Each structure stands twice: as C-alpha cells, then as structure tokens.
Amino acid sequence: MSSLARKHILLGVTGGIAAYKAAELTRRLRQAGAEVRVAMTAAAQGFVTPLTFQALSGHPVHTDLMDPAAEAAMGHIELARWADAVLVAPCTADFMARLVQGEADDLLATLCLASRAPLALAPAMNPQMWAHPATRANREALAERGVTLLGPAAGEMACGETGEGRMLEPEALLAGLAELFETGRLAGRRVVVTAGPTREPIDPVRYISNRSSGRMGFAVAEAAAEAGAEVVLIAGPVALETPARVTRVDVETAAQMHAAVMKAVPGADVFIATAAVADYRVEGVAAQKIKKTGETLELRLTRNPDILADVAAREPRPFVVGFAAETERLIEHAREKLDRKGLDLIAANPVGEGQGFDTEDNCLELLWAGGQRSLPRARKSRLARELVAVIAERLGAETGKVIPLKHRTP
Numbered sequence: 121m122s123s124l125a126r127k128h129i130l131l132g133v134t135g136g137i138a139a140y141k142a143a144e145l146t147r148r149l150r151q152a153g154a155e156v157r158v159a160m161t162a163a164a165q166g167f168v169t170p171l172t173f174q175a176l177s178g179h180p181v182h183t184d185l186m187d188p189a190a191e192a193a194m195g196h197i198e199l200a201r202w203a204d205a206v207l208v209a210p211c212t213a214d215f216m217a218r219l220v221q222g223e224a225d226d227l228l229a230t231l232c233l234a235s236r237a238p239l240a241l242a243p244a245m246n247p248q249m250w251a252h253p254a255t256r257a258n259r260e261a262l263a264e265r266g267v268t269l270l271g272p273a274a275g276e277m278a279c280g281e282t283g284e285g286r287m288l289e290p291e292a293l294l295a296g297l298a299e300l301f302e303t304g305r306l307a308g309r310r311v312v313v314t315a316g317p318t319r320e321p322i323d324p325v326r327y328i329s330n331r332s333s334g335r336m337g338f339a340v341a342e343a344a345a346e347a348g349a350e351v352v353l354i355a356g357p358v359a360l361e362t363p364a365r366v367t368r369v370d371v372e373t374a375a376q377m378h379a380a381v382m383k384a385v386p387g388a389d390v391f392i393a394t395a396a397v398a399d400y401r402v403e404g405v406a407a408q409k410i411k412k413t414g415e416t417l418e419l420r421l422t423r424n425p426d427i428l429a430d431v432a433a434r435e436p437r438p439f440v441v442g443f444a445a446e447t448e449r450l451i452e453h454a455r456e457k458l459d460r461k462g463l464d465l466i467a468a469n470p471v472g473e474g475q476g477f478d479t480e481d482n483c484l485e486l487l488w489a490g491g492q493r494s495l496p497r498a499r500k501s502r503l504a505r506e507l508v509a510v511i512a513e514r515l516g517a518e519t520g521k522v523i524p525l526k527h528r529t530p
C-alpha cells in the first residue's frame with residue numbers, strides 16, 4: 121500500500137502553464153489512495169477551470185477567502201487543519217515570493233500560513249526567473265523554514281527556452297510527496313504500541329469497557345511504521361483497519377493485553393501506551409448470563425495489572441511513553457503519572473464530552489523530565505506524526521545517537 125493511501129492532500133494550484141499537469145496529478149493522487157482537496161489562485165483559474173479539479177478530486181474547489189458558502193461548508197482553518205500535507209503545484213515565482221513574505225491576501229497563501237502540515241512546492245517558471253538572485257534567495261529562505269522543494273527539472277519550456285524551471289512530472293511529485301511521510305526517523309527501531317479499549321467480562325454476554333475507538337493508537341502505529349520502525353500494535357476490540365507494515369495482535373481484556381505486551385516488548389526500543397486499559401476487572405466472572413433477580417446488583421472489582429508501569433520497571437527497558445486521559449488538572453495529573461510510573465515521556469489529553477475519546481481530532485501536551493511541548497488541536501494522524509518526531513528526537517537525546525531528520529516535522 122502506498123504511503124499516500126488515506127492521506128489528506130491539499131493541492132494548491134497557482135497560475136502557470138503547468139497547471140494543466142496538476143489535473144493529471146490530482147488523478148494520480150487519488151489513484152494512490154489519497155483524498156484530495158484543491159485550492160486555486162485567481163491566476164490559476166485563467167489556465168484550468170475549477171470544474172476540472174472538482175471532477176477529478178470529487179470535491180468543490182476552494183478559490184475564495186471571502187466566499188461565505190465555501191466557508192460554511194469547510195472553513196479555511198478547518199481545511200488547513202484537514203491537510204496531512206500541502207503541495208503547491210505548479211508554484212510560480214510570484215507565489216514563492218508571497219510565501220516568503222508571509223502574505224495572506226488570498227485563500228491559498230492563507231492556507232499555507234494557517235496549516236501545520238508539511239509544505240512542498242513544485243516550482244514551475246522560466247529558467248531566467250528560476251536562476252534570478254531574487255528567486256534563489258526566496259527558495260533558500262523557504263528551504264530554511266523547512267519547506268520542501270520538489271524540482272524543478274531541466275528541459276524544454278513552454279516559453280521556448282531550455283533550462284531549469286519545468287515542473288516535475290506527476291509521478292515524480294507523488295514520489296516526493298510520499299517521502300514527506302516516510303521520514304526514516306525511526307529506521308531500525310522496534311516499536312510496540314497499545315491501542316483501543318479493553319473489555320472486562322461480567323458474564324458471557326456483558327462487559328465493562330470505555331469509549332476508546334483506537335484511532336489515536338492506530339495513528340501512532342501508522343506514523344511509527346512510516347518513520348521506518350518495525351511496529352507491533354496490540355489492539356483491544358476496535359473496528360479499524362490495520363495500518364500498512366504493522367503487525368497487529370488482537371486482545372480483549374487487560375490481562376491479555378498485559379501478556380501480549382510482555383511478549384512483544386523484549387528487544388523493543390520504544391513502548392507507546394495509548395490504550396485505555398480498564399483499571400479494574402470483575403472478580404469471579406459469572407459462567408452463565410446473570411439473571412435479573414433483585415433491584416440492585418453488586419459487582420466486586422479487582423485491580424488490573426498496570427501494563428505501562430510494568431514495562432517501565434523492566435531492566436533493560438525501552439523508551440517508555442504513556443498517555444494520560446484527564447478531565448481536570450491536565451498537566452498536574454499527567455506529571456504525577458510521569459513521575460510515579462517512571463516514564464520517559466507522557467502525552468496528556470483532555471477527555472470528556474466530545475474530546476479525546478472517539479473523535480477525529482485531539483490535542484496533546486507532551487511532558488518529560490525538564491521539558492514540555494504543546495501539540496495544538498489537529499487530526500489524530502497529524503498529532504501522531506508530531507509525537508513520533510518528538511519521540512525520535514528524545515530517543516536520540518537519550519541514547520546519544522543522532523537520528524537524521526530528513527524533513528521538518530510532518
């Protein structure tokens with residue numbers, strides 16, 4: 121499966137003759153399994169109509185910052201948050217200059233400013249414009265900020281000149297875009313991730329569980345695999361597809377999850393506990409369905425093993441990352457868990473009505489001894505990639521190894 125499968129790609133099209141190639145690019149992105157939304161500048165619409173991109177992407181094209189109908193359907197901040205990556209293809213010299221200035225005078229420029237997703241540009245311009253010191257300074261400034269430049273290629277141009285400035289072909293752009301996700305940050309590492317809820321049986325037909333959907337943990341497993349790690353995902357009962365290149369072990373109860381983790385963790389470099397493990401299980405599970413006899417029913421609960429604390433207590437042990445789901449005093453409670461369980465890092469998330477559990481979005485507060493980083497609200501896939509980048513950075517710091525960072529945090 122391509123690493124672009126299920127990725128949300130925001131394709132920006134600016135006003136150059138290569139805009140026609142962006143139509144084929146849209147088709148190829150969708151073929152690779154990506155979801156594509158297109159934003160066009162006014163100049164781009166002089167070359168190709170929004171209708172072309174609407175037909176190819178399957179979604180209305182975004183053209184205007186001040187369009188109340190488009191804003192009502194999917195506001196520009198929502199669109200910026202939606203994107204796993206932003207690719208501007210073709211990207212004109214003018215748009216590069218505007219990005220350097222941080223201008224937000226049209227929709228596409230605003231989206232580039234508003235999105236935390238990695239930004240890639242496919243420059244397309246006349247060779248003299250590409251070679252001009254102003255453009256050179258602009259591309260250096262953008263590269264310095266972590267923007268990825270894909271191309272341009274050399275060859276014959278629409279203007280009749282030959283030289284560097286042709287937009288890369290769609291296939292090369294697809295490969296370059298995929299590399300934004302395939303960071304190699306955890307290459308050669310073994311990572312064990314827990315995800316989802318556990319189910320603690322009461323009788324053969326009933327159980328105690330929680331609202332975890334597994335989305336956060338599956339996103340973490342996918343991000344770690346994309347970063348080059350060998351990943352074992354130990355999952356409670358969830359209805360999610362296994363991410364590509366991830367080995368999945370299905371469990372139901374906390375005790376089963378504990379056993380599966382203890383089997384997988386020897387030799388692991390990183391353990392990430394995103395699962396919402398039941399703290400208690402029912403004592404003496406009934407062999408037959410419990411009958412409705414009295415007005416009340418008492419269940420006696422007994423403590424489950426703490427999987428995270430047990431992994432942290434191992435010697436030798438992996439780099440141990442816990443999650444903290446809190447309804448109040450987020451930082452204080454998370455720091456207490458970090459210290460009490462002896463973790464290397466904790467990702468704290470506020471939970472409750474519409475937050476954390478069973479949602480598409482989340483926000484995380486990362487804490488470690490002497491450090492803290494906020495990951496503001498975003499899709500769980502994006503947060504997972506940011507978390508993996510921080511883990512790779514911290515892991516490098518812990519082991520003294522330098523992990524080459526090919527790109528900025530995707």
Ligand code: PMT
Binds near residue numbers: 424428476479
């Ligand atoms: O699955 P989603 O719908 O996407 O929701 C994501 C999430 C909200 C479940 C996730 O982001 C999250 O916060 N996971 C941890 C939930 C939790 O149980 O937190 P806790 O504060 O109760 O536990 C602290 C840590 O100890 C967690 O890393 C947990 O996995 C671990 N733990 C807890 C109890 C136990 N017996 N064994 C454990 O390993």
